[in-house]
Amino acid sequence: MKLTSDVYVVGGGYYGFNISGRLDCHVYVINSGTELAIVDPGCGIDRDFKAILANIRDDGLDPKRIRKILVTHYHCDHIGAAAEARGCLDAEMYASKIVAPNIREGDEKAASLDVGKAVGFYPQDFDLKPCEVDVELSEGDLVRIGNMTMEIFETPGHCEGHLSFLLSGGERKYLFGGDMVFWGGRILLQNIHDCKINDYAESIFKIEKKDFDALLPGHLQISLSDGKSHVQKAGDAFRKLGVPQNLL
Numbered sequence: 523m524k525l526t527s528d529v530y531v532v533g534g535g536y537y538g539f540n541i542s543g544r545l546d547c548h549v550y551v552i553n554s555g556t557e558l559a560i561v562d563p564g565c566g567i568d569r570d571f572k573a574i575l576a577n578i579r580d581d582g583l584d585p586k587r588i589r590k591i592l593v594t595h596y597h598c599d600h601i602g603a604a605a606e607a608r609g610c611l612d613a614e615m616y617a618s619k620i621v622a623p624n625i626r627e628g629d630e631k632a633a634s635l636d637v638g639k640a641v642g643f644y645p646q647d648f649d650l651k652p653c654e655v656d657v658e659l660s661e662g663d664l665v666r667i668g669n670m671t672m673e674i675f676e677t678p679g680h681c682e683g684h685l686s687f688l689l690s691g692g693e694r695k696y697l698f699g700g701d702m703v704f705w706g707g708r709i710l711l712q713n714i715h716d717c718k719i720n721d722y723a724e725s726i727f728k729i730e731k732k733d734f735d736a737l738l739p740g741h742l743q744i745s746l747s748d749g750k751s752h753v754q755k756a757g758d759a760f761r762k763l764g765v766p767q768n769l770l
């Protein structure tokens with residue numbers, strides 16, 4: 523599904539467009555002209571990564587041109603399909619250096635899959651497949667995607683090692699926010715070991731100062747212009763010493 527000349531939505535489940543596995547986050551493809559990149563390959567429950575490959579082809583894009591898979595964070599609805607995606611594409615995996623060891627091990631406890639199964643969000647027989655991380659990312663890193671540039675920001679709070687990506691060089695500037703902030707300034711606090719509200723506020727304050735047009739979150743509504751206003755709304759709530767509206 524083409525959003526702009528630069529970005530497509532090629533996957534998403536129940537909390538998205540229902541065009542791939544039911545727990546998949548929004549799966550984005552960046553089209554730089556010379557190469558493609560994926561942001562968050564999804565969960566891979568019910569329908570595997572082949573459904574996403576079919577969507578990419580339906581959009582007129584060739585998956586063989588995908589060179590990079592970038593992940594915002596290690597929750598399974600974002601990276602469950604990472605091992606399968608890396609295995610079938612000629613692409614390198616990019617993830618935060620903070621959680622790269624957990625992704626390589628398929629560490630279900632670190633990724634809170636154990637508690638996610640306990641509440642029935644994930645099926646009991648779902649496993650987080652270990653996935654090699656080829657490139658470890660840190661604050662301020664720049665990743666070239668053809669003639670575009672992705673700037674990396676560490677934005678913990680929703681979980682440890684959460685990253686946000688600022689893409690420039692296309693028809694507009696895009697913020698890939700993962701699960702940091704959603705339409706209307708909502709956030710996603712959960713009672714899990716690495717969700718930290720002070721870190722969350724600092725991440726929001728950092729990102730609301732950046733210049734971008736489109737907010738491309740991991741779930742729910744997408745905002746192609748004025749995306750910053752949603753981050754600022756969350757920032758306003760934190761500045762009043764309160765908490766933005768939570769998704770749960």
Ligand SMILES: [Zn+2]
Pocket residue numbers: 595597680701
């Ligand atoms: Zn998450």
